[in-house]
Structures are given as C-alpha cells and as structure tokens.
Amino acid sequence: SQQGEEDPQALSIQEGENATMNCSYKTSINNLQWYRQNSGRGLVHLILIRSNEREKHSGRLRVTLDTSKKSSSLLITASRAADTASYFCATSGAGSYQLTFGKGTKLSVIP
C-alpha cells in the first residue's frame, strides 16, 4: 500500500511564484525523499531529509519534516517554466528494504 500521499494532486502557478507541495505518511520513517519526474522520463532525486532533521535547503528548494504530524512539505521558490513536472515524496523506515512512493503532485508553471 502507498505510504506517502501528496497534496495537492495538481498545482498551477505563474512563473516567479512559489510552489508548495505536501506529503503525509502513515508509519515511522528513517528518511523522506523528494523526486521530480519530467514527462516521459525517469525520476530524479531532489533532496533527502532524515527523521531527526526538521528543515533542509538545496538551492531554490526547502523541505520541512514534522514527524509528530507525519508530514513533509516541499517549497520551490521563484518557480520557472522548467520546474513543470510531477513531484513525488518517498519514505523509508529503519531497516526497510523498500522505498515507498506517494502518488505525486503535478506542477504546471505558466510562463
């Protein structure tokens, strides 16, 4: 069964605006990862946050993690048309051999 659930399912914004996507999960995790998928391509790793971290930055990306609420958010600042893609969160528990993906948020950035 799916561990992560992204919200919203789809998001449309103007270029230059910020985009926020949320992910909720059900069981305890070791880490949470965010991936991007451009149309017709494979997934590309964006950022990983460990369970003992609360916030992490990478360029225009900011990820937060609230383990008490079992949720994470991905913020993309100053969005560009090239950010148009689907974004997935994925979780892994301690000792887990599996990475479990959510269903994704489809982001459209309008030039």
Place this chain on the structure above:
Amino acid sequence: NAGVTQTPKFQVLKTGQSMTLQCAQDMNHEYMSWYRQDPGMGLRLIHYSVGAGITDQGEVPNGYNVSRSTTEDFPLRLLSAAPSQTSVYFCASSLVLPDSNQPQHFGDGTRLSIL
C-alpha cells in the same frame, strides 16, 4: 558514467507472450529495484535485490520474475503477459539500502503495452 540504463524503451506484446526488460547500472550499486507506474497510482515496487544472488518480492510481484547474477544487471521477466501488466516500468539503484539515506538513481523507463 551512463547511470541506470533500461532497454527497450517501448514494447508492444500480445497476451501470453513472455519478455525480459533489461536494466544495467555502472555505479557499482548493491541495491537495485523494479517499479511499475500506473496513472493515478504512483510507483509500486515489484521486486528488489540487495546484492548479487539475492532477490525478494515487493508490493506487486505476481506475474514477474527477477534474477541478479551480477552486480550490474537486474532483468525483469514477464512470464505470460496480461493486459493488466500494461504500464511504465522503472529500474532504480542505490549504493546501499534505502534506509541508509542514499538517493535512488532511476532509468528512463520501459513503456510496455499488452494487447
């Protein structure tokens, strides 16, 4: 480095046919896995391997076989194709297990249609 290479990129099969999806990585990664991606379903794990000679089932293993004779290769076999196996298949690899805070590297996928 080529990363993770999947072949073929597209394939059409008839019901009942068998085929093998190829996956190779050149990063000396121990962990490899296969996912299928269906509309509205996200990615679901089919099989995974933690090293040469070791494989195990994921969430949706029925109808698929895998083997891992080398570190580099992890082929996925469809034994008798069914229309329900129409999907996009992704192979992924990482240096070590997913719980060790290492990212997964994905191939570009194989788009499979079963008629």
